[in-house]
Amino acid sequence: MITLKNIVKAYDSKKDSSRAVDGLDLVINKGEFVALLGPSGCGKTTTLMMLAGLLKPTSGEIYFGDRLVNHVEPKDRNIGMVFQSYALYPHLTVRDNIAFPLRERKMPKAQAYERAKEMGKIVQIDHLLDRKPSQLSGGQQQRVAMARALAKDPEILLLDEPMSNLDARLKLDVRDEIRKLQRDLGVTTIIVTHDQEEALAISDRVAILNNGKIQQYAPPEELFSQPVNLFVASFLGNPPMNLIDGVIKEENGEQKIVTSGFQFRIPEARKLEAAHIDKPVKLGVRPHDFMLAEQTDSNAFPMKVDLVEHLGSGKLVKVIDPEQKLQTTIRFLADNETDVRHGDTIRMKIRENKFHVFDMTAEGLNLMQFR
Ligand SMILES: Nc1ncnc2c1ncn2[C@@H]1O[C@H](COP(=O)(O)OP(=O)(O)OP(=O)(O)O)[C@@H](O)[C@H]1O
Numbered sequence: 316m317i318t319l320k321n322i323v324k325a326y327d328s329k330k331d332s333s334r335a336v337d338g339l340d341l342v343i344n345k346g347e348f349v350a351l352l353g354p355s356g357c358g359k360t361t362t363l364m365m366l367a368g369l370l371k372p373t374s375g376e377i378y379f380g381d382r383l384v385n386h387v388e389p390k391d392r393n394i395g396m397v398f399q400s401y402a403l404y405p406h407l408t409v410r411d412n413i414a415f416p417l418r419e420r421k422m423p424k425a426q427a428y429e430r431a432k433e434m435g436k437i438v439q440i441d442h443l444l445d446r447k448p449s450q451l452s453g454g455q456q457q458r459v460a461m462a463r464a465l466a467k468d469p470e471i472l473l474l475d476e477p478m479s480n481l482d483a484r485l486k487l488d489v490r491d492e493i494r495k496l497q498r499d500l501g502v503t504t505i506i507v508t509h510d511q512e513e514a515l516a517i518s519d520r521v522a523i524l525n526n527g528k529i530q531q532y533a534p535p536e537e538l539f540s541q542p543v544n545l546f547v548a549s550f551l552g553n554p555p556m557n558l559i560d561g562v563i564k565e566e567n568g569e570q571k572i573v574t575s576g577f578q579f580r581i582p583e584a585r586k587l588e589a590a591h592i593d594k595p596v597k598l599g600v601r602p603h604d605f606m607l608a609e610q611t612d613s614n615a616f617p618m619k620v621d622l623v624e625h626l627g628s629g630k631l632v633k634v635i636d637p638e639q640k641l642q643t644t645i646r647f648l649a650d651n652e653t654d655v656r657h658g659d660t661i662r663m664k665i666r667e668n669k670f671h672v673f674d675m676t677a678e679g680l681n682l683m684q685f686r
């Protein structure tokens with residue numbers, strides 16, 4: 316188990332604003348695969364470097380199991396690391412690259428080479444052991460870097476954007492391979508990425524960072540369906556969640572959200588606390604959670620189709636309210652069979668309980684209770 320306790324990293328300790336990591340708490344279980352995900356500059360690499368021991372936290376504690384490792388040298392941490400650039404030694408063969416960390420640990424050459432061959436087999440590059448890195452494709456170099464990181468049987472594997480140099484197709488294959496390898500070896504793994512699809516696909520849990528702080532740490536499906544705040548909600552998802560200004564109203568014990576273009580009833584099970592009544596909020600609905608209403612649906616509203624984009628797997632429909640009072644264009648995803656055209660007036664509804672309500676504080680907290 317890895318525990319980060321209230322970790323702060325200020326590159327310039329005199330300035331509070333220079334905190335690259337700002338009070339980070341994180342627990343990673345043994346054998347778990349965790350992603351650090353967030354926009355550029357949010358502190359992902361800084362966090363990984365502190366785990367590796369290449370940077371010292373300004374304050375806070377890092378534990379591997381019960382052992383405080385703040386002052387333990389990188390070479391004594393039993394970690395393997397793969398960087399974005401792979402950082403292979405260009406003048407060494409693949410065999411010597413993989414064997415390098417073992418030779419550093421004074422393993423006899425024959426034994427280190429044997430191990431290099433074994434690792435080469437695992438990542439399927441054992442036919443390339445005599446080549447130099449420049450004679451390999453990007454994907455092959457990536458495998459060599461993985462083999463080198465795993466050669467000394469590390470307890471922890473740290474990956475910093477390890478797939479960013481690969482083309483889209485290869486990325487998918489390598490992603491699956493990394494996950495499979497990680498499962499087979501049971502090595503605790505932390506991957507840094509700003510690719511949300513990658514993070515969600517590969518990880519047991521994802522920590523979403525912004526401004527050096529964890530916004531939410533949860534399994535992928537929970538982040539997606541139960542975002543704790545506006546940042547997480549709008550960061551995840553493509554096309555992004557629709558965010559619409561509205562006000563909570565209550566009449567005859569029934570709550571509704573009133574926007575300038577439409578209104579809809581909040582189901583009984585999702586009712587908000589009385590304190591929120593008459594307060595402005597942001598309504599959040601994912602594009603696939605809007606749908607065409609049936610004749611019998613009472614909780615529906617009219618919208619006018621402005622644009623239909625064909626995505627192949629379906630249609631992305633942009634709608635505006637017929638009176639054009641709503642400032643926001645709503646995007647919703649329809650299947651290919653849905654017959655909607657520019658200029659049509661349609662009746663829409665929101666999928667049962669698939670909406671979020673965020674308050675107007677700086678944090679934009681999600682007010683929905685998830686039960
Ligand atoms: N050596 C350094 N000296 C001063 N500031 C730094 C240093 N390294 C990083 N920073 C700053 O710390 C913040 C976090 O940087 P970090 O590299 O951890 O971000 P990141 O999340 O990995 O971003 P990216 O996705 O672009 O790689 C940034 O504001 C960055 O400018």
Ligand SMILES: [Mg+2]
Nearest residue numbers: 359360361507
């Ligand atoms: Mg980085």
